[in-house]
Amino acid sequence: MSKDLTASSESIHIPMIFEGGLMGEAIRNKDWKATVMGDIKQWSPQLITILNTIISSKFPYILFWGDENRCFINDAYLPSLGLEFEIDRLLGVPAHIFWEGDVWDKVAGPEIAKIKNGSQANWSSDELIPIVRNGRIEDVYWTYSYSPVRDKLGNIGGALVTVMETTDKVKNFSALEESRNQLHFAMEAANIATWEWRPKENILYGNDRLKKWFNQEGTQSLDIENFLATIIDSDKSRVKEAMTYALDPDTSPKYDIIYNIVNEPGKDRVVRAQGMVYFDENRIATRFNGVIQDITKQYEIEVEQKKLTSLFQYSSELILLTNQKGIITGYNPAAEKYLGDIVSNETNILSCLHLADKSEAREILRELSSGRELSMELRFINNIDLTAQWMLTNFSQIIEESTGKIIAFAVTGSNIDAIKEKEHLLEKINASLMESESRFKRLANNTPAFIVMTDVSGKLTFVNEHWLAFLNTTKKELFGSTLDQYLHPQDLIIYKKTYEKAIKTSSEFNLEYRIKDKNGMYNWISSVGVPRYDVDGKFDGYTNAAMNINELKIQERQKDLFIGMASHELNTPVTSIKGYVQLLNMKYGKGDDLFLSKTLHTIDSQISLLTGLIRDLLDLSKMKSGGLKLDKTTFEFKPFLHDVLEQQEIINPDHTYKLTGKLKVNVKADKERLRQVLINFLSNAVKYAPESKSIDVAVEIENKTLTVSVTDYGIGINKSNEKKVFKRFFREEGSDEKTFPGFGIGLFIAADIIKKHRGKIGVKSAKGKGSTFYFSLPSIIN
Amino acid sequence: MKNKVPKILIVEDSENILEMLELMFEIQGWESAKLKNLNDFVDHVASIAPDIILMDMLLSGANGCDACRTLKSDDAYKEIPIIMMSAHPEARTETTNAGADFFLDKPFEINDLISKIETAIEMIP
Secondary structure, three states: OHHHHHHHHHHHHHHHOOOOHHHHHHHHHOOHHHOOOOOHHHOOHHHHHHHHHHHOOOOOEEEEEOOOOEEEEOHHHHHHHOOOOOHHHOOOOEHHHHOOOHHHHHHHHHHHHHHHOOOOOEEEEEEEOOEEEOOEEEOOEEEEEEEEEEOOOOOEEEEEEEEEEOHHHHHHHHHHHHHHHHHHHHHHHOOEEEEEEEOOOOEEEEOHHHHHHOOOOOOOOEOHHHHHHOEOHHHHHHHHHHHHHHHOOOOOOEEEEEEEEEEEOOEEEEEEEEEEEEEOOOOOEEEEEEEEEEOHHHHHHHHHHHHHHHHHHHOOOEEEEEOOOOEEEEEOHHHHHHHHHHOOOOOEHHHHEOHHHHHHHHHHHHHHHOOOOEEEEEEEEOOOOOOEEEEEEEEEEEEEOOOOEEEEEEEEEEEOHHHHHHHHHHHHHHHHHHHHHHHHHHHHHHOOOEEEEEOOOOOEEEEOHHHHHHHOOOHHHHOOOOOHHHEOHHHHHHHHHHHHHHHHHOOOEEEEEEEEOOOOOEEEEEEEEEEEEOOOOOEEEEEEEEEEOHHHHHHHHHHHHHHHHHHHHHHHHHHHHHHHHHHHHHHHOOOOOHHHHHHHHHHHHHHHHHHHHHHHHHHHHHHHOOOOOOOOEEEEHHHHHHHHHHHHHHHOOOOEEEEEEOOOOEEEEOHHHHHHHHHHHHHHHHHHOOOOOEEEEEEEEEOOEEEEEEEEOOOOOOHHHOOHHHOOOOOOOOOOHHHOOOOOOHHHHHHHHHHHOOOEEEEEEEOOOEEEEEEEEOOEEO | OOOOOOEEEEEOOOHHHHHHHHHHHHHHOOEEEEEOOOOOHHHHHHHHOOOEEEEEOEEOOEEHHHHHHHHHOOOOOOOOOEEEEEOOOOHHHHHHHOOOOEEEEOOOOHHHHHHHHHHHHHHOO
16 A cells, blocks of 8 residues: 555645656656655746746756756757756756856856846857867867746746757858858959849949949949940950840850050050859840959969960070979970981980980989089981081079979070181181191291291281391390390381381381391391281281392492493583584584585584483483482473474574474473483484474363373374384484484383383374474473 | 673582583683582682583582582671582482572583573673
């Protein structure tokens, strides 16, 4: 019975806590009498009611009851406590014992205390409360609601806490936030503007960046027309066309275009717009949205890259890219041209080189890794025709800027065949120059002439042995110096002047001077200086060849002396004879004694002939010894010619001279030599025209040239002889040869005189009719 | 001076030429004096007081041009016409430079000499 009673007593009390799952069962089974809570039958009905409410709820609840905040939970709360949780550890246990530490002291405890002191129900969401769960500390987020529970007297007897674990929600939310941030960051980094256009309503939305780019900052809704106005003129129609195309449901709804916009003058921005059009069921475009990306930088880089690529493609220089081991990773068409088909992205650069250059190139590749740019001349081999090609080859590193790492080697080569060929030629030329120079020096040292070489400033660079022996000096003493110290003081000035003048114009020069030999005697030297030029045609100094003409000078002086003496000695008796004959002629010539007058006349004319011969002979000997020397002066031609003609009239009173032409002119010439020429012409005219008594003298001035011609009407000259008359010992033969005596050297001397005046001499003649002898002089002064 | 007989001083070292010239002037009716060298030349000129001087250029060691130049630079004698003679035609310029009034090539034509002296006579003041 007792069992029954017990059983019945239990059955009586059991209904106080109904059902309630695991928690209901735990409350029912706990021996409450042994606890401070006391027998469950004595519990406040409010507590029983609320317990029954929470244990049947599917929301998680904790109830803190009494002064010690004894804990009650429901099944819905259990998962928050982890797996294999022992309910007895919590049930009816004071909160500060179960949740020892910060969780109670800092979070829940103060909240519960506030409620118990009469505060309004409050709420706390997504609060991080790490708890020990499943054997470890976990970050758990909670959302709480605290509300007071009153006892039968209306006092606050406990606090009911609805607890929801929101860890998953918080985590999802922060993941969402993070991805939103990432998107924002990406858009910022990619310089992207967003836009959306509703064609039906004609409304355009855009982010701040879009507004900034399209000059519409500060406006709420954008204007599509303003938007289009920002696009540069040359791109406008293209953009409109692409938009129209995208908005057409029958074509592609895709929109992807690159164009330029200008939002401040001079600052072009290259953008790429991409978008999609959405249509409704009636195939009417409702939304057109997308992004615009600033690709100015990329675009510029692309353009630069294109330029570089074409440089690479079209360069006539060989360009190779290799890795640090020398394996080719890129090459241009020129490289293929030079190297043939060996070139590929597997070849080592060394295998493209001449055998003799490989080790050097290997060395370079090694050095290049340690950060140097190197260039050298290498031979590349074409593997098709096996020809070697000299190239000035430049090796350099290509470095990735941000990391400073070597990413490749660049090898460029330019064809230097032509240069090499020139070098080779130059070497040959130099060798042959040296050979010819040593030959020249051998020759120069073994010749009896004096030979020196000077540099551009006139300093001696070479003096031959003959000179050194003559001056009794050494090369050491003379090189870098001049011959000045050996020169006769009277000749030094003209020597220096001649040299200076010649150097200025790099012209050839002739000079005679006296130089002191080893015995202190002055010797006459005749020297010729010839300018020398180097390989580039630049004046390099003089080569000077000289002869000792001392003997010649002495002989010349003796000859001059002899001629002077001969003139005097021969002419003195002739003058006396001629004078006496003429005196005789004056006294007896016109008398009745025909024999006497004829004899005197003959003697007189023979003496005239003799004087002429003497003069011609002396002139001839002067011409042979260095030529007639001119003594030029400027004089009036008119009185001079009158004087000559008057004298001739006195000498040949039977002939008359008819003078025509302009005479008033000054002439620069050797007056006496010119007189000699005129006398020669005039006396020839008398000689060769004994029958005709008239002689014409004509003077012409044209182009600063004076021409004097003497015309006779005598026997004339054969055409074939016209040139010969000026040769030595020519004489025209008349009908009676004995009539025209003479050696015929007069015209030869006249021709020499005129030639020395740089003039012309000639004759025009007709046999039997007469001759015109003429000469012209270029140097007249008006 | 046309009516007076001119006195011509001949300076010539060749005896033959000197005699020939004296004879010629005698035939012409002219008075002549002679010098064989240039020793004390100016003194001789002063004492002879010639109207005209006919002088060879080369006089055994002395140069006639120097004598010519001396006279021409002396106010007392510069008016005397001087005819210089030479066997060297090139000497003409030198004699002109020395102030000679005439030049006569040796050997000369008597006609030529006579005409020169006649011209010189015209010049005598």
